[in-house]
Amino acid sequence: MAAKLHPHDKRKVARSLQVFEETGISHSEFLCRQRAEEGGGPLGGPLRFPNSCILWLHADQTVLDKRLDKRVDDMLAAGLLDELRGFHRRYNQEKVAENSQDYQHGIFQSIGFKEFHEYLITEGKCTPETSNQLLKKGIEALKQVTKRYARKQNRWVKNRFLSRPGPSVPPVYGLEVSDVSKWEESVLEPALEIVRSFIQGRKPAAAPVRMPHDETENKRSYHMCDLCDRIIIGDREWAAHIKSKSHLHQLKKRRRLDSDAVTTVESQSISPDCDKELKEKGSPGQNGEELRPSV
Template sequence: QVYKGLDIITNKVSPQEQRLCRHHMISFVDPLVSNYTVVDFRDKAVALISYIFARDKIPIVVGGTNYYIESLLWKVLINTKEKANTAPGTVTDRKVELEQLDSVELHRRLSQVDPEMAAKLHPNDKRKVARSLQVFEETGIPHSEILHQQQEEEGGGPLGGPLKYPHSCILWLHADQAALDQWLEKRVDDMLAAGLLEELRDFHRRYNQEKVAENRQDYQHGIFQSIGFKEFHEYLINEGNCSPETSTLLLQKGIQALKQVTKRYARRQNKWVRNRFLRRPGPNVPPVYSLEVSDLLRWEENVLKPALEIVESFIQGHEPPVEPVKMEYDVNENKRSHRVCELCDRVIIGDREWAAHTRSKSHLYHLKKRRKLEAAGRTAETEGDSGGAETPGEDSSV
């Protein structure tokens, strides 16, 4: 939502809603800027938070992308732009340049300068590998070493540096998965009714059509990676150049893709909350309060009233009337362990991911297949041995 444009697809707060409460960091980055990063977001947001505190107000971070929220809560990011003298919007972006390399070559380069970080990152995770390589190139210090320095600071932990705002709390709006899926599908339908297609056509014509014609479209950076734009790529580039029947099919394909990717993203967000907030090791983790939103008819009773009570308690320095969510975590769990499943020809990063992989249908299928082959091999070997053995009384001479 930091980018100008695509108000419907990014579900921005309406101007009417913004007049009820002052909002920040909405629609201020040009759509053609492709290298606005989480570091840029953090720097601007932290300054705004300080400004809000100075006016004796309480900042409320609403979202959204949990990685960006995490960047505000903990010291987990590394700023290389000052050292590289690069501002948002500058054409040259070393990370983007590195991402153009082959995954194998990119990972090989990182292995040479920061083997510890290379061992923690999946070779196919080009973004993270490129970022670690960029950190080394622009600071001269291995990414892993900088992370160790953050973790060793007072209040730091396995996932990064100390908590920035000690008196924070997290309100997690949680819904039954079936209900959430239904709402998300309806949300897409509501977007279409609100003029989504007109918005996409206009944005494509103004910012993307020329790139497509020159075969340089990029759906991996900036606003172009937004959920809902790339899903309609085929429809937008073929509209007016194909039969009405084909256009309708491409439109329906885009709508279904948007619904699926939206539901998938919601699942990833919930997984992030559980793994990065609720199971985050160390004492410096804000309490997370779960608010059940499955029944919208009971919104005031289940959500609004308890949320206000929790926030009011924090303001007054009292214990909230409800308990935060507690989830057990393994203090010995290694989120960056590196394993290779030779059976499936896959690299697995993380203890929990490895455990999940060994229980997956794909792995169990390959395991069952290998055992069958091994059993068949043993049977053939046994038959071969018995077939070539001499029988009593048989002349074995030539």
């Protein structure tokens, strides 16, 4: 299992060790047994509820971004700042004073709190203008990270369910929610029809979402880039790495060093006799000879 997990992925490494500690079975053996079960596949064991489906609500990115911005504005209007101040006063203020704050673990890493760190720790200690600027900065950061997280969620759905389908992956039915004025006919009614079809054991009229994929792709393959001194897990990640700017920069640097080394070796490989002959001849203009301009 160690070869399938990135050494920097502490969460997955810890989980793998936890499986062995609690069951006495290595994580790799545990997964192997799951895949061998009827209905299992490359991603794991069979589904707990075999007759299941996924309803994926998706919208145009521009429309979604506007909704997410409005969502943040609505949260602020509903009292988000008061909630943040109270949480900061009860759980965070002392940690900040002790310089022991860690926004990478637990609830403190949640979206919506750490973005207002500067505003919260300086509120009442700076000018109103500065405080207002920090507040605007926090609001903008919250909007940006919220939109970034939404994109990450969509990528996860595509990578987990669409790009790597298998027997243990339920069908995904897309529902377009860009125009909420058409919620009944575009979302609710199609969703109910899909669910009824599954309950009644018949094939839905709507087709599930399909994406082109490579069946030979291995998401757990191990690659070591000696050039960059990095470990890469997954065929897709490896393909992206060897095309990345950092890798190409290291490749160019290595080629330049190799070229310089070859030039140095060639200059040092001149025979002593040849070198002596060149010195005796000297450069043009020596030994009484003068350079004459060509006509």
